[in-house]
Amino acid sequence: MDLHSGLPYWIIKNPLFDYYNPLKMDLETDIVIIGSGITGALMTHELCRKGLKCCVVDKRSIATGSSAASTALLQYEIDVPLCQMAEQIGEKNAVTAYRSCLQSISDIETVLKETGIDADFEQLPNIFYASDEKGVKLIEREYEIRKRYGLPVELLSKEELHKQYQLETYAGALLNRQSAQLDAYKAATKLFRYHIENDHLQIFTHTEVTSCEEAPEGCRLKTKDGRTIRCKYVIVAAGFEAGQFLPEKVMKLTSTYALISHPIDNKDLWPERCLIWETAEPYIYVRTSGNRIIIGGEDEDFNDPKARDELLREKTEKLERKFHKLLPSVPFKTEMTWCGTFSTTKDGLPFIGAWPGTERIFFDLGYGGNGITFSMIGAQIICNLIQGKDDERKEVFGFERIHTTL
Template sequence: MDLLSGQPYWFYKNGIIHSYPNQPENTTTDVILMGGGITGALIANALVKAGLRVVMVEKRHIGLGSTSGSTALLQYEIDTDLHKLTELIGKKKAERCYIRCIEAISELHELIKKEKIEADFSLRKSLYYASSEKELPDLEKEFEARQRTGIDVEWWDKSRMRDTFPGIQKSGAIYSKNGGQVDALRLTHGLLQSDLKKGGLQIYDTVAVETITHHARSVKVTLNTGHEVSAKYLVIACGYESQEYLRRPVSVLHSTYAIISKPMPDLKPLWPDECLLWESARPYLYMRTTEDSRMLIGGKDEPFQSAGKRDRLLTRKRKQLESRAQKCMPHLPFTTDFSWCGTFAETPDGLPFIGTTDERSRTYFALGFGGNGILYSVIAAEIIRDGILQKKNEDAELFSFDRKSA
């Protein structure tokens, strides 16, 4: 099934960045990695740096699944508010999840600088505003929870919202100093090219896994080319499609929509700080800018039923997003340049599933990422690397398949 449809901006912006072969040989390696998106690229990078040999296989072209449709907001905020997550898993664990995501932004920044990758990365502040008056008490509670955790936040009242964003007439908001944005498609290719130069990584795309055979001390995959790859471990990082390899579903699918404007360089910055903007309603609307002075707005999610139904809604959703863009930013001459839709997975507690399952101890999963999947992928790379190296990772329990909130 197609993961997305329409005209995903990042593919049209970047074109074919790099090409990869699709004719592997029968081989033995340390790790087989299924999935050639941003999650797979971050995991591969961590494994190669640890001295492991990795064979990556991707059934599409590299980066052209969900990654090319990602709007790539780097938010430490989890889809479940901190004060609500505290009720689910306890104060200490909930705070650690939020702090860990803040750390992941810095870690990703350092990784991009160290690998010298051009991926339009920039640090950004963010504004999380109450969608309606009835949601204001919950947002105030969320602000207090974040303050107690030591997160650098400010409270914006109705007056400051009106003065700063006249088109967003809301009663309150949380202004955060920690956030960022990136071009996920360029980052994916940049990481993989860096790892290819280091050695230890082989990449094959447009090749599919037909069967997986599990043994006590190894895993073997048979590809649709007829070739076989054996390894000590298998890592499955195929987004929501990974669920077909699990006995029970762990996430719910949604359809999401996004549009992006034509460039408006004469108006840069497009709004104060060009901060990330998003709201408290669920599903939520979000906005960001790009390096070439475009406004991106997304949301209007629907429960996923089929790719066909998702795609048929694109025209209507585009018009709804255009209306919201013009209302929120009336000073911008917003004209849609590209529009697209995709499918993503959301877990009940807003946390990802990272690690092994009881039935397959040599298979690691990284899935169910929701709204801040890139940061969860940074965390997943470290947890999976440590698991394969048999090192203790203090955060592994937070995102395990057998956590209580799952």
């Protein structure tokens, strides 16, 4: 399935990583990571820094799946607000999920600093505004529970939003100053290049894994070309395409749309270039990349690439109208558009760990709008489990909750 179409900005902005190395013979190794997107890259880094031998397998070129279309907002907020998540999975687990996401933003920055990688990481404030009266009530509840648990949050009125940030909103918003953004494609490709050069990492591109079996002594993978890979552990970091390796469906597929503006004068951007999103479902979100503006959203609950692509023009026009209404003083003219498919879960959380009853096949599935922060968390949890170390977060993000979230 085509994971995206149109013209994703990131593979225009960056040089393509023209790495071609299909697996041409049987292989034995310690750990195999399936997927070369940002999730696989963070997983690879965590394993390599602990001295664990691994290789990566992907049926595509490096990072040209969902990561090439990601708009890469890094937020501790999750698609399901904390006050609602607390009702679904309990306050303790919900707060653990939110705090884990907050910590992961700093952890991602640390990864980039310790490898010397420039992935356009920027710390920026984040505004979550009320779209309607229902959103006003949600904002009030959300502010209360975040304050109670010491999460970074400020409450702004409609007037303050307009005066400080030029936003024309229905009502007020929550502000936090511990969010960030990056270039996911750039981060993934540079992390892989770093470990190829420093840890002799092997990446086998254009190599499709068709089966993965666990045995007491290890795992055996088969490729479409008839090659066999034997290893101690497998980590599936293939997004919604991980479904073929799971005994049950664990997510819902959703189509989303994004567009990026022509460059504009920096003085015409809104103050502090805050990340912006709203309480409506589906929500729209806004960020910048240099002196360009990205707006995305208008999600649809279907995954048919043809139907998704046919709506691109209509969705582009809707996103443009919403942007002009939200920030009427900021000039915006679309230069590129794209759409893609991603996965969501009912409770807004990823699935991280091994399927119940198995021990050697792990999943790092950062579903939802927080895919990159979830991927960082997943890399840490799985690395700990492989080393025989307990990680209390595995209970929050594991598969044990599956029959209560679908």
